[in-house]
Amino acid sequence: MKPPVFAQMLAPVRGRLAVAVLLQALAAVAGVVPMIAVSEVAAALLGGGARPERVWWLVAAGTAAVLVSLLCAAAASTVAHVADNALQLRLRRDLVRHLARVPLGWFSATNSGQVKKVVQDDIHSMHYLVAHTLLDVTSVVLTPVTALAYLLGVDWRLALVTLLPLAAGLALFARAMSGAGPLMAEYGRAAGEINSSVVEFVDGIAVVKTFGGARGAHQRFIRAADAFHDFFSRWSRRTTGVTTASQLAVSPVVVLIVVLGTGLAMIGAGWMPATDIVPFALLAPVIPAPVSGIGTRIQALRGGDTAAKSVTALLAEPVMPRPSDPEAPGEGGVRLRGVGFSYDGAAEVLSGVDLDLAPGTVTALVGPSGAGKSTLAKLVARFFDVTEGSITIGGVDVRRIDPAALYRTVGFVFQEVALLRGTVADNIRLARPDAPLEEVERAARAAQIHDRIQALPRGYDSEVGVDAEFSGGEAQRISIARALLADTPVLVLDEATAYADPHSEARIQQALSAVAAGRTLLVIAHRLATVREADQIVVLDSGRVVEKGRHAELLARGGRYARMWRAQEPAQESRRTDTVVETP
Numbered sequence: 001m002k003p004p005v006f007a008q009m010l011a012p013v014r015g016r017l018a019v020a021v022l023l024q025a026l027a028a029v030a031g032v033v034p035m036i037a038v039s040e041v042a043a044a045l046l047g048g049g050a051r052p053e054r055v056w057w058l059v060a061a062g063t064a065a066v067l068v069s070l071l072c073a074a075a076a077s078t079v080a081h082v083a084d085n086a087l088q089l090r091l092r093r094d095l096v097r098h099l100a101r102v103p104l105g106w107f108s109a110t111n112s113g114q115v116k117k118v119v120q121d122d123i124h125s126m127h128y129l130v131a132h133t134l135l136d137v138t139s140v141v142l143t144p145v146t147a148l149a150y151l152l153g154v155d156w157r158l159a160l161v162t163l164l165p166l167a168a169g170l171a172l173f174a175r176a177m178s179g180a181g182p183l184m185a186e187y188g189r190a191a192g193e194i195n196s197s198v199v200e201f202v203d204g205i206a207v208v209k210t211f212g213g214a215r216g217a218h219q220r221f222i223r224a225a226d227a228f229h230d231f232f233s234r235w236s237r238r239t240t241g242v243t244t245a246s247q248l249a250v251s252p253v254v255v256l257i258v259v260l261g262t263g264l265a266m267i268g269a270g271w272m273p274a275t276d277i278v279p280f281a282l283l284a285p286v287i288p289a290p291v292s293g294i295g296t297r298i299q300a301l302r303g304g305d306t307a308a309k310s311v312t313a314l315l316a317e318p319v320m321p322r323p324s325d326p327e328a329p330g331e332g333g334v335r336l337r338g339v340g341f342s343y344d345g346a347a348e349v350l351s352g353v354d355l356d357l358a359p360g361t362v363t364a365l366v367g368p369s370g371a372g373k374s375t376l377a378k379l380v381a382r383f384f385d386v387t388e389g390s391i392t393i394g395g396v397d398v399r400r401i402d403p404a405a406l407y408r409t410v411g412f413v414f415q416e417v418a419l420l421r422g423t424v425a426d427n428i429r430l431a432r433p434d435a436p437l438e439e440v441e442r443a444a445r446a447a448q449i450h451d452r453i454q455a456l457p458r459g460y461d462s463e464v465g466v467d468a469e470f471s472g473g474e475a476q477r478i479s480i481a482r483a484l485l486a487d488t489p490v491l492v493l494d495e496a497t498a499y500a501d502p503h504s505e506a507r508i509q510q511a512l513s514a515v516a517a518g519r520t521l522l523v524i525a526h527r528l529a530t531v532r533e534a535d536q537i538v539v540l541d542s543g544r545v546v547e548k549g550r551h552a553e554l555l556a557r558g559g560r561y562a563r564m565w566r567a568q569e570p571a572q573e574s575r576r577t578d579t580v581v582e583t584p
């Protein structure tokens, strides 16, 4: 049988955990000693002829054992928590180090959710396992074993009888759990269905209500809740009886009835002295007690193992190879030769793309949705590595450039702007934390956002999310200021389509014109009106370059671009006054 994954993960702190488990074992054994002492005292007193000094010795031993047990348990918990801290620190460091090396493009919304779950929830599950469950299991096993060992010494026959309720409890528990695997999977499915229908309902409530679908979405939730209820009723009907019988079998009353009944019969038959019943009355209920908490402990161990598997899987995500002998990116443009790319190794998203972005020029990428525009743009900033061909900057392959140097060379302005917690100035300074405020302001002015920032209560020191809230268009202009300050010679930008307000849009376009000055710009354009003046327009379709040229040339050619232009023409007319991304 393969050892559980968490066992391998605990290897670095195995020594400390062994010490913690040993201390807990001492605590568990010492915890039984006072009960043994009391039963010995009681037996001695009941039997008559007890020597006072023996009784005092027993009292002293019992008291000392209580102290030892408490101290050992506290020490075990401390050592386990220290081990847990060390493990968490190590895992978090490993995760951060690893995540810094996976391709940037890997961080899609889904994967970011996965990272959040692993770093927060799974590491927490592992904390529970390392700092609590292992010690808990140790005492739950050793306490009854110690009690049983003592009782075997008193009277082995009656000691074996104390095992009967334990055996019955375990057998009933096993019966309740037989076939639980598929049922647990069904439980997971039913609970998941409820969760997703609630999320769907809440997330989409505006859309759902506007389009009159509230009833439908509501129905889905009600159906999921009903299904969960049905499942739960079936589960309860199937297991409640057996689980209750199992709990009853190990309850102190039943244990005492069985053990004392048998004991009294044995005394009556003259098989054992009457005083020997005392230790059994005190210690027998301890023996089957662990059965009542077995379910939660198995659950905790399983949870820890599942969490360890997720952490292992995240640590196994392929990383981007780093150049062993990196080169500095050369001066000059960006060149793509025979570029092919596939996300899954099967479906080709890009193939045979040849493209030259001459220094200081604007290249617009256009094409239908899903043509591969964003993918191509991301390859330039090495969010992923090409599957075929090569991308060079100033003659140096991007794979041979140190990532930090690459990010100083290629900047990105996304449609989805991420403003981080911190001051507005820090947000603009992201790439150059030491940039003086004058430069920050100059960038903000060029990005058409300076006045808005000045109007905030604390100006550039206002905190995003605290006393600075920005609209989508404003946030985009901040990200443009960020790109201006970063001052990368190559800039990739995903043109915003979301900001329909003409005023905001015109200001974004002005800001983009400032960005274009003197830079090699690759812009993903959704509206052709914004790229009329580009030095080069590249039309992508199904991952291939189907046309390339300037606006007038492409129109005159009457091909794909001309058709797209005509299709968008009414929109172009209404936006004719827009500023475009102009060549400097």
Ligand SMILES: Nc1ncnc2c1ncn2[C@@H]1O[C@H](COP(=O)(O)OP(=O)(O)OP(=O)(O)O)[C@@H](O)[C@H]1O
Residues within 6 Å of the ligand: 108, 343, 344, 349, 367, 368, 369, 370, 371, 372, 373, 374, 375, 376
């Ligand atoms: N992270 C990803 N994993 C797998 N497939 C992806 C991923 N991102 C994009 N794709 C797929 O690659 C193809 C090209 O997508 P891409 O986003 O590059 O197109 P696009 O031209 O930018 O589209 P749009 O204009 O709609 O943004 C699509 O079929 C898309 O489903």
